[in-house]
Amino acid sequence: MSSLSDFIHRDFYPALFERIDLVFPNMHFERWRGGWRSPLCMDETKPSKPRPQHDKCVITNKVPTRVLEQGGGSMDLIEYYASRNGMSTDSKEAHIPVRAMCDKMGMQFPELQDSGEYAAYREKQEKLLKSIKEMQSALYSDEGKEVLSYLKGRGYDDEFIKYAEFGYVSPATASTLRGLFTYDKNGVEVCMLPYDTGTTYTLAIPYRTGGRIAGFVFRRLDGQFPKYKQACISASANRSLHLFGLTGLNLNAREEYRKDLTIVEGEIDALRAQYAGLQNVVGIGGKELKVEALLEAKSRGVTRVTLLLDTEDEGNEASVKKNLESRERDIWNIYRAGLKPFVADIPSENGEKMDVDEYLKNHTGEELQEVVNDVISGGFYLFLLLKRKLFGERRAGDYTLKEIDELKSQTIELANSPYLSQMERAQIFNSFAASTNQRITEEDIADEANKIKAIEDRNRQKKETLSALADAYNIAKDGGVDKALEMIGSKIRDLKDISLEEEFSKYLIPPTRAEILSRWKEKPTGLSTQYAFGYGDRREEFMLQSAALTYICAPTSHGKSRMLQNLALYQARKGGEGDILYISLEEDSTAVEQEFLNIFIGQRLSRNNLRTLNSYYSSGDTRWFEGAGTNHQTGLQILKDNEGKFFRLTDSGKLRIMAEPMDSKRLIGYIRYMCKNLKIRAVFVDYIQLLHTRGFNGGRKEELADMSRDLMILSKEVSLPVVLAAQLNREAYSPIEMNAQNIAEASEIEHSANTIMVLWNSSEKPSPKSNYFISKDSRKPSSDAAEIEGKNDFQIGTEGKMYAKLVKNRGGIRNISAILDFSGNTGVISQNDYTPKASAEEQPLPLEPQQNSGDSTGDDYFLN
Numbered sequence: 001m002s003s004l005s006d007f008i009h010r011d012f013y014p015a016l017f018e019r020i021d022l023v024f025p026n027m028h029f030e031r032w033r034g035g036w037r038s039p040l041c042m043d044e045t046k047p048s049k050p051r052p053q054h055d056k057c058v059i060t061n062k063v064p065t066r067v068l069e070q071g072g073g074s075m076d077l078i079e080y081y082a083s084r085n086g087m088s089t090d091s092k093e094a095h096i097p098v099r100a101m102c103d104k105m106g107m108q109f110p111e112l113q114d115s116g117e118y119a120a121y122r123e124k125q126e127k128l129l130k131s132i133k134e135m136q137s138a139l140y141s142d143e144g145k146e147v148l149s150y151l152k153g154r155g156y157d158d159e160f161i162k163y164a165e166f167g168y169v170s171p172a173t174a175s176t177l178r179g180l181f182t183y184d185k186n187g188v189e190v191c192m193l194p195y196d197t198g199t200t201y202t203l204a205i206p207y208r209t210g211g212r213i214a215g216f217v218f219r220r221l222d223g224q225f226p227k228y229k230q231a232c233i234s235a236s237a238n239r240s241l242h243l244f245g246l247t248g249l250n251l252n253a254r255e256e257y258r259k260d261l262t263i264v265e266g267e268i269d270a271l272r273a274q275y276a277g278l279q280n281v282v283g284i285g286g287k288e289l290k291v292e293a294l295l296e297a298k299s300r301g302v303t304r305v306t307l308l309l310d311t312e313d314e315g316n317e318a319s320v321k322k323n324l325e326s327r328e329r330d331i332w333n334i335y336r337a338g339l340k341p342f343v344a345d346i347p348s349e350n351g352e353k354m355d356v357d358e359y360l361k362n363h364t365g366e367e368l369q370e371v372v373n374d375v376i377s378g379g380f381y382l383f384l385l386l387k388r389k390l391f392g393e394r395r396a397g398d399y400t401l402k403e404i405d406e407l408k409s410q411t412i413e414l415a416n417s418p419y420l421s422q423m424e425r426a427q428i429f430n431s432f433a434a435s436t437n438q439r440i441t442e443e444d445i446a447d448e449a450n451k452i453k454a455i456e457d458r459n460r461q462k463k464e465t466l467s468a469l470a471d472a473y474n475i476a477k478d479g480g481v482d483k484a485l486e487m488i489g490s491k492i493r494d495l496k497d498i499s500l501e502e503e504f505s506k507y508l509i510p511p512t513r514a515e516i517l518s519r520w521k522e523k524p525t526g527l528s529t530q531y532a533f534g535y536g537d538r539r540e541e542f543m544l545q546s547a548a549l550t551y552i553c554a555p556t557s558h559g560k561s562r563m564l565q566n567l568a569l570y571q572a573r574k575g576g577e578g579d580i581l582y583i584s585l586e587e588d589s590t591a592v593e594q595e596f597l598n599i600f601i602g603q604r605l606s607r608n609n610l611r612t613l614n615s616y617y618s619s620g621d622t623r624w625f626e627g628a629g630t631n632h633q634t635g636l637q638i639l640k641d642n643e644g645k646f647f648r649l650t651d652s653g654k655l656r657i658m659a660e661p662m663d664s665k666r667l668i669g670y671i672r673y674m675c676k677n678l679k680i681r682a683v684f685v686d687y688i689q690l691l692h693t694r695g696f697n698g699g700r701k702e703e704l705a706d707m708s709r710d711l712m713i714l715s716k717e718v719s720l721p722v723v724l725a726a727q728l729n730r731e732a733y734s735p736i737e738m739n740a741q742n743i744a745e746a747s748e749i750e751h752s753a754n755t756i757m758v759l760w761n762s763s764e765k766p767s768p769k770s771n772y773f774i775s776k777d778s779r780k781p782s783s784d785a786a787e788i789e790g791k792n793d794f795q796i797g798t799e800g801k802m803y804a805k806l807v808k809n810r811g812g813i814r815n816i817s818a819i820l821d822f823s824g825n826t827g828v829i830s831q832n833d834y835t836p837k838a839s840a841e842e843q844p845l846p847l848e849p850q851q852n853s854g855d856s857t858g859d860d861y862f863l864n
Contacts, residue, residue, distance in 0.1 A: 004095060004118040007110060008078070009065075009210050012098060014247075014300065016077060017064045019105045023081065027057065033277070035060040042069045042080070062163075062274065064247050065211040076122070091122040111528065111837070116537055124233060127180055128206075128213045135167025135204050144168030147203050150221045155361055164271045167204040169218065174198030181215070181231045194218065194229040201229055205267050207285070209242040210296070217267055230286075240286030243293050245270045246300070259303040259513075262344075262372050263289065263330075265310050269356035276365030278372065289330040294337035301513045305334050306342040306375050314351035328385055331378040335419035341378025344371055379414070379424035383431060386410055396435045404436050412449040416456075425449070464491075486702040527682055527721055530570050532834045533806055534816035541836070542806070542818075544571075544682060544721035548754030549712050551688075553726045553743055558761040559802055559822060559829065560725040561586070561686050562599070566829045567723060568684045569599055572655040578681030579653045581674055583667065585690040589659035590614075593650075596657065599827040600646045605635035609825050613639075653678070663694045664707045668714050675718040683718075687725035688749065708752035728758065734766030735796070735803045756808035761822065762794060762801035772796070794819045802829060 020036045021029045027038040037055035041047055047056050057069050059077070068074040075083070082089045082097040095109075102109040138144045139161070147168045151161055169177070174197040181193040192215070194201060201218035207230070208214070215232035217239070232238050244267045257279035264270050270283035280302075285293060294305070307330055312323040327343065334341035348354040360368060376384075390407055391399060399407070411432050415425045425446070433442040468491045476484035526543040534540050544550055544567070552567075554560040565582070572580040584592045594613045605625055606612040612624040612635070625635030649655040662670070671683055691707055715722040726749060732742040738758040740750040750756065766772040794801050802822035807815060821830045 004098075005121045008094070008098065008118070009212060010299065012102070012107075013065050013077075013211050015105055015107055016101065017059070020059055023101055023104050024084075026084075029057075029059070030054070034058065035064065042067060042072065042075065044084075061247060062208070062245070063211065091119040092116060094118055094122070111541065111543075124180060125213060128233070131173070131177060131180070132165055132167060132204075132206050132213070135169055135173060136162070136165060138170060138173065139166060139168040141168070143170055144202075147221065150203070154357075160272075160275055163275050164268070165206045167206075169198050169202055169204040169216075171198040177216075177231075181233060183234050185235050192233075193231045197229070197231065205271075207232070207239055207244060207267070209239075209244060209246045209285075210300075211247050214239060214242055238286075240288075240290050241292045241296070242285055243297055244283035244285050245274060246282050246297060259301060260306065261297055261302045261304070262306045262308050264308050264356045266355075266357075272357045272360050273365070273368060276360055276368060278365055278369055288326070289333055291333050291337050294334060294339060298337055298339055302339065303513070304340045304342060306344055306372055307331070307334075307378075308344050308346065308356065308372060310355040311346045311348040311353065313353040316353075319353075324385055324388070328382060331382060332419075334378060335417075340421075341381075342375035343378060343381040344373075344375045346371060377424050377427065379417075379420040380427050380431070382414055383411065383428045386414065387435065396437055399435070404439070407432065407435065408440065408445060408448075411445065412452055415449050416453045464494075482699040486699045489702055490705075527571060528836055529567055530834075530836045531804070531818060531820065531831050532836075533804070533818045534813060538813060538816055540809075540813050540816060542757075543755075543812075544723055545754045545811075546721055547716045547719045548721065548810075549708070549715055549752055550721060550723045550755040550757070551726045551743070551749065551753050552723065552757050552759065553728050553738075553740075554759035554761075555728045555730075555732050555764075558759050558764060560727075560759060562595075562822075562827050563757075563759060563802075563804075563829055564684050564686050564723065564725050565592075565596055565599055565827065568682070569596060569655065571682050572649050576681065578679040580655050581671065581680055581683045582655065582657050583670075583683070583685045584657070584659040585661060585667075586686060587659060589657060592657055592659045595827060596655065597643070597646050600649075601638060601642045602826050602828045603638050604825060605638055607825075609827075661690075664691045664710065665694060667691065668710060671714060671722075672718070675720065680718070680720060682721045682723065685722070685724045687727060689727050704749065705752075708749050712752040730767075732758075733770035734772035735760040735794075735805075736772055737770060738805065738807070740807045750808065753808055754810045755806060755812075758805050758807055760803040761824075762796060762803065763799040763824070765797050799824065 016023060017035070021031075024038075026044050027040055029036045029038045032055075036059040037053070038057040039046070039050060039054040040056060042057055050056070051070065055070065057067055059067050066074050066076055067080050078094055078097050078101070079089050079091075081087075081101055085097070085100070087093075087097050087100070099109045139148050144167075147166075148161075151166060156164075156166075174193065177197070178191055178193050182189060182191040184190075197218050200222075201220050203219040203221065205217040205219065206213055207217055213233070214237040215230060218229050218231065219227055230239050243261075243263065260280055262273070262278065262281045264273060264281060264283055267283045270281050273281040282297075297305070307327060309327060309330075310323070312319045314320060331341045331343070346354045346356065346359050356368070359371075387407065390403060390410075411428060414420070415428050420428075426442075429442045429446045429449070432445055433440060468488060472484040472488045475487065526545040529542045529544060531542040532539050533542055552560050552563050554563075561584075568580050568582045582592070582596075587595075594610060594617070598609050598613060601609075607626070608624075615621040615624060616636075616639070622636055625639075627634030650657070656674075658670070667685070674680055688704070688707070688711075691704075693703055693707060711722060711724070726743050728738060728742045732738045738760065740753070740756050740758075742758075743749045743756075794803050800822060802820040803817065804820055805815065805817040806812070809816070818831065821832060822828075
């Protein structure tokens, strides 16, 4: 599950920047090129001396998370909203104003945790902001005059120095900063502040990305290398993983630039371009452009990237070669990130080295924007690099036939790359034809490239098929026929897909942001449950994820069916649209229905509730209800008080129980049919090892693997949670030795699962083969994990508890556990220290009798 800080920075702040006037109506904010501005002070009063440009308060593209009062203070937008609306400004309660602001924007606030983590993050951000201001002030002190002189010598005026937030870092300031850059990395405390900060490296440049401060870049002034050193506040804030100056680009730039990103070489280049008025300019954070940094930009709505890198001195051949190699690598990384690359060259007089900073000393921002607009595609640029490598500066008429043949071969290889668009292929083929003086036409090379692609695909298919058959032959020859068949079966689908690659090539084009958001909106969210895992800051609500498989696994008689029934009954009772399907492949319908009734009642009726219920409903026998003799109606009255309520769930279809043997195809067909004709919220199946595929001739592992994949495909097709019970094998000796590989008969099940929960009933003792205890005669657990769970009130060999652990938890914390209360008599699995949250759409169903003036049997209950 994502943390609150992740949601706030990735989703909330960019959305808020677009709707500032809606969230703060009393401030009368209006849009301008730099962001938002208001004629009022932060307290909503008019300034004593109104500013002619009406920007007493501003929220800028550069820092889209704070409101700044000119000549006054600044404040985080969440804190500002809370203070203006009488809410707590404690960052531990940040979810309260954030939720209210989401409501104003019409934005859904997800189920999130880690407000404590966000509080720590906010505190560090405020301290970093304070340090920036102190270093800015120090720049104009006697101590900082050398750094200021250096900046002035580069032609920077005071206004730009302030905009860039340049500062002087002294040894004393570095000592103060050291604590902010110390964090835990893999259990070891590390400090990312370079040791020579404040002595050798004295110019501080704040590293802002995504609207937050990720750290600093420090520069030395003596011209020695390395010129720059970085300091990041955490491992995830490493500047090579983020682009300098990145904000919510799809939300706060002019319409024509919303999806475009311009990447320059360094931080100062980016600052100079931003200051000159260019839209969406960022700097490469490290030595090279990383795919991870590009993916972050893609997540913020970017689809096109223009490289505007330094132009090297043409007289320095080694430097030019290195620069071109760097551009080639960066273009391929942009493709790999699913973005469209473009390249622009900074004009250079007399072939001298030129960067953005140097160019803007003699040119305007508008002129630089024209340079950015004059681009060529990344694929075509790669073709031009290819020609340069082969021919240098020679003209087309000077190429020999052998050179043309080599160019053709490498051109086809480039054009057949899965990343290049049809438009780029056409442009490359057209330029190739011109390079040969039409000796080879555009149509000729295009036809040859397409034929080569088809032949390559068919040859690869043939080669891999023969290799698979040879491997299978060798395995079968040694007696492993089943294993050979299993291996061939697993490869057939992939081998067939090779010939379909041309058909699937359309999927190489990344979907648009609008298409992705539309899918997200249409996909149902996961279902909350009555359980949470972990302790303290690591506690996480257990969710049944939509369009995914969840497995509930346990050894025999450890409660997997009861857990499945508890989850299904909770979903049926808590309301919302849709019915719950529960399919039992093991027990008959009478047994399953009475088990559900027993859990629904949740109270002791007798020494053996299920046996008493069966006796009562089959013969009317009431002798076994608790209280026989003196008050023999006690248990029976509890049953009568709840019976009608339970049957309202089944009568209404909220809980639909199917209990009969069926093969996998019939099961999938039944689920698909019910989902087509009814509104279904979730599907529960008990249990997968009882499934078989009619007519299947392969091995059992392969059969279960195929069924798991088919169920996974089904879950995505119907966009519902599908929850299955599964048996753990005999190697699950104890609670500490249970894992996903213990699922009986089918380790392949793990690959299809989104979430896997394993269970251990506290009344069951570990196997003698287990390492749970130090010795057979000792009751002391042998491992730290066992001791911890013992402290959490899980005592092995004692009834009443259930140990649960998430051994797979895609998108959440893995290997977190919970100690649950388990009543073997009532079948109820509960968690007393956790109260589930109910959304407005999922309120518990009122199952009380209706109040009316007519006759009533006492069983007339209603549902929402």
